Amino acid sequence: MRDTIATVESFVITIPRDTPYLGALRPGEEANARGYFVRKGNRTVYPAFDRNVLVRLRTRHGVIGWGETYGIVAPRATMAIIDDLLADFVIGTDPFDATATHDRLYDLMRVRGYTGGYYLDALAAIDIALWDIAAQIAGRPLCKLLGGQRRETIPAYLSGLPKPSRPARAMMAAEWQAKGFNAFKFAAPVADDGVEREIETLRETLGPKARIACDMHWAQSAAGARMLIQQMEPHGLWFAEAPVNPEDLDGLAEVAASVSTPIAAGEEWRTAFDAQARLARRACAILQPEMGHKGVTEFMRIAGLAQVHHCEMIPHATIGIGIFLAASLHASAAAAAVTAHEFQHSIVVPNARYLDGAIACEGGEYSLPPGAGLGVRPSAAALAILEQ
Numbered sequence: 001m002r003d004t005i006a007t008v009e010s011f012v013i014t015i016p017r018d019t020p021y022l023g024a025l026r027p028g029e030e031a032n033a034r035g036y037f038v039r040k041g042n043r044t045v046y047p048a049f050d051r052n053v054l055v056r057l058r059t060r061h062g063v064i065g066w067g068e069t070y071g072i073v074a075p076r077a078t079m080a081i082i083d084d085l086l087a088d089f090v091i092g093t094d095p096f097d098a099t100a101t102h103d104r105l106y107d108l109m110r111v112r113g114y115t116g117g118y119y120l121d122a123l124a125a126i127d128i129a130l131w132d133i134a135a136q137i138a139g140r141p142l143c144k145l146l147g148g149q150r151r152e153t154i155p156a157y158l159s160g161l162p163k164p165s166r167p168a169r170a171m172m173a174a175e176w177q178a179k180g181f182n183a184f185k186f187a188a189p190v191a192d193d194g195v196e197r198e199i200e201t202l203r204e205t206l207g208p209k210a211r212i213a214c215d216m217h218w219a220q221s222a223a224g225a226r227m228l229i230q231q232m233e234p235h236g237l238w239f240a241e242a243p244v245n246p247e248d249l250d251g252l253a254e255v256a257a258s259v260s261t262p263i264a265a266g267e268e269w270r271t272a273f274d275a276q277a278r279l280a281r282r283a284c285a286i287l288q289p290e291m292g293h294k295g296v297t298e299f300m301r302i303a304g305l306a307q308v309h310h311c312e313m314i315p316h317a318t319i320g321i322g323i324f325l326a327a328s329l330h331a332s333a334a335a336a337a338v339t340a341h342e343f344q345h346s347i348v349v350p351n352a353r354y355l356d357g358a359i360a361c362e363g364g365e366y367s368l369p370p371g372a373g374l375g376v377r378p379s380a381a382a383l384a385i386l387e388q
């Protein structure tokens with residue numbers, strides 16, 4: 001029986017953290033009255049807590065689907081777009097028309113310059129919820145609606161080593177290596193002694209077979225990035241992520257052409273158009289779409305581009321309660337180009353209490369949440385702290 005969307009609601013969820021994302025604040029990094037601080041290493045603002053926007057869609061027959069996007073700063077901007085604009089254009093639609101609905105919502109604002117940012121974050125959350133409902137109605141895990149399940153598990157790499165010193169970060173990586181993880185990524189903005197010393201210490205600690213990548217957080221010029229990557233290469237660099245400003249497409253291509261390390265990019269993109277602009281320049285070899293910024297529809301489009309351009313896809317995963325991570329895992333199980341997936345242990349593990357349905361990441365492998373749809377939903381602990 002045909003079912004259609006009846007209600008759209010948005011919420012903000014704020015979760016305190018003992019240690020801010022990427023580790024304790026450095027000298028000169030102080031949270032302001034709203035809890036925001038700027039990482040000196042990349043000049044980017046972060047909150048001292050976790051905060052996301054959730055969307056709840058309900059059908060006329062009572063099926064509930066959840067979506068999630070970023071609420072790192074100004075979450076109510078995203079919520080206003082959902083509540084004031086998108087909701088009325090989603091109500092009455094068939095959840096099985098998720099891709100068509102996505103494109104229709106995208107078209108609403110494209111001529112006004114809203115081809116990125118908060119507008120597409122809002123759209124991503126709705127898109128995830130529509131796909132969740134469609135898969136629940138079909139009675140199948142979401143990956144089965146995305147072209148089929150290619151893999152039972154997804155290799156995970158451990159991302160972020162939020163400790164205050166280089167030896168402590170290496171020790172943390174070694175603890176996870178003992179649990180079966182053998183792929184790691186460190187963050188250049190908090191590599192206090194420089195990226196070369198950081199990878200040297202990690203290599204000494206983790207041994208020759210460990211994969212070690214560096215997230216350069218968009219902070220370098222093309223020439224500066226090339227120099228740093230060449231310094232790290234003798235220590236065995238798996239990939240170099242986000243070496244230059246996101247706006248510097250030619251610089252990204254220049255770096256990719258001048259080093260032997262694969263260049264990775266994509267967490268900040270919103271659409272397949274963003275991916276295509278880089279792929280046309282052969283500016284990256286590894287695509288890192290973030291489900292929370294793109295939604296299922298755009299994520300799978302980027303996956304298709306990765307496949308036809310013979311690139312790897314290693315999706316990004318960061319701050320959230322796990323709704324968009326579950327969607328990312330389902331899409332990753334269905335996408336041919338996926339070879340690994342980021343695992344933000346310092347977020348997924350403590351925030352697991354806010355999720356019903358398990359996201360398991362053990363022995364270096366993710367497994368999909370079982371059940372129909374996404375297989376996850378906010379727990380009672382999460383519902384208790386949602387704010388409208």
Ligand code: MG
Pocket residue numbers: 215217241242267
């Ligand atoms: Mg990154």
